[in-house]
Amino acid sequence: MADISWTEGVANETVANASSELSLEADFQYCLFTVIYSVVFVLGLIENVLALYLLSCKVKHTSHSYVYMINLALVDTLFVCVLPFKIHYHLNRNHWIFGDMACRITGTLYYTNIYLSIAFFTCVCADCYIAVLHPFTYIRIKVIHYVTVVTILWVIALSVMVPLILGGPLHNSGVRNVTACFEDFATSSMALYNILALVFGFVIPFSIILISYPLIAKRISQIKHSIRKRKALSTVYIILVICTLCFLPYHLTHLLHFLMRIQVIQNESFANFIYKMRRVALALVSFSCCLNPLLCYFTSSSKQWRFNFKLRFRSKTVYTICDQKFGESSYVYKLQQRRGNKNHRDGIN
Template identity: 80%
Template sequence: MADISCTEGVSNETTGNASSEFSLDADFQYSLFPVIYSIVFVLGLMENILALYLLCCRVKHMSHSYVYMVNLALADTLFVCVLPFKIHYHLNGNNWIFGDMSCRVTGTFYYINIYLSIAFFTCICIDRYVAVLHPFTYIQIKVTHYVLVVAVLWVVALSIAVPLILGGPLHNCGMRNTTACFENFAVSSWTYRMAPYNILALVFGFVIPFSIILISYPLIAKRISQIKRSVRKRKALSTIYIILVICTLCFLPYHLTHLLHFLMRIQVIQNESFTKLIYKMRRVTLALVSFNCCLNPLLYYYTSSSKQWLCNFRLRFRSQVVYTVCDQKLDKFSYVYKLQQRPGEKQHPDGIN
């Protein structure tokens, strides 16, 4: 996984080459991360728990692709559950006090969410592509096929997570005598140990899935645009736009800065000013990528045709006016009378006296 063992750096981190060494600082992260993560935790937890409840218990008349959405909401829920630990970590100057194993678990789930979200987006994209351009093939796909795909994705994610959770210990930051979590690996670790993780994550975790999304969705949108105006057309286009917006706002900036960050760590980029800028940009995109779990419920809403997403609270007030269609005695139509119900007089069930 990209940068899976070296994430948010402490403010006084060093990098260097054979001739020089300079510090990397981003003191704004101590306020940026707690604020962003607090917002994401509150909104993401409420939205995704509600989404899981509605998707599993209340929403009806959905396609088999709801399996992807349920698992996407589950991954987002696991992600927001680790945010309180990261909020405490950044509030205390990037000092981890919860132990080695909890650091590995929280750090792993943080990045599992990123790549599982992209994977499920890609699955939804392929599902929509087949449904629109190959409808006869689509009707032959069963829900068991979706469950199998989801199982494979979770097995792959967990097979990567287990070695990371059972991996090496935390790394101490000597300058401030703090315990860092998932960061501060030496240049040799980046060059040899972490390079395969980062390259595979960038290529198979983002470049290929994002390319599929960019290629498939214009074809889908073009085919949908040929259909006459309908509710299904509007919902399909809304699904396309939401996924493109989430990928563009959350995942694209993160992976672009991560690529630069990786090149900086293996000392391909050695310019001091540019290195410091990359380091600060990465802090911002790490915070920005977490917003995806707050935006994903929009996808569930626009994909579902159920009215259960709407929380209808009906306030019952006594009617003040009554509309009549016809007064047979006066032979007049569409009169409006003020309701002056006499004691003991019963009202007609449909509201007309």
């Protein structure tokens, strides 16, 4: 995935091939990324910080899968925190002024967010699968198992980012004499990395989600109407929507762009179309930070996610367990008792 990052090059990029040169233009990207990243920064920061707070402090959990949700909110929060640097980068027409280390951090967090998000989605879907189809196995799984899985995923994600960090993210573009960030990686040396990232980072996890969903849906359709049934369906639906809207376009356009970079696709008009669609796909990826908190909401066992500012007053009606009808107040019950006593006294007299 390190072929070209963020904007995949300057606005008017020239891809030099052995036989020809492709001039790729996407002037709209400056406005597109500035607007999209600004919206994602505001909404994503508020939503994910709130999700971290609620998942860590307020919500009571009946499932250990909240460990995945906390880490998903964490990686999204880290991502949105570097967006101001990218907003400035695009406002200055893809000119990086923050130095080499800041460039390495932003690029690493970008790809870490993509693939850890997909990995956590897969873990949540697998958790639902085990809970629904193998409940007795599920109750034996402890929180330490979830923590172990999360730790392994973080280690793998950071390890595979080493080629990005060591690949020399900063370079000077000869087109407009600007300093570009994460946009000049040799295709020949990164070909294997791109293929492995596409297969193990998206194709396999997304296939697991697609295979697990029909099995989960079939099993819970046999269960009577319940809150857990609706929650499981909502969880899988949201995962499918986020993967389809945010990550599927990104990886499809990346595959086509990769084929263009290794000269499999040499048609100039089609290559220019891929280059432009790549910008739109990159913008859609960032929207996952705003949609992921919805998954945290539906997978939480508690529905107290909103702050209730309404004043609650004690009810003046008190219910007792000895009422003949459980919806009947003790006040009505006492009136009936008084009438009964009065009728009883009238009968004696």
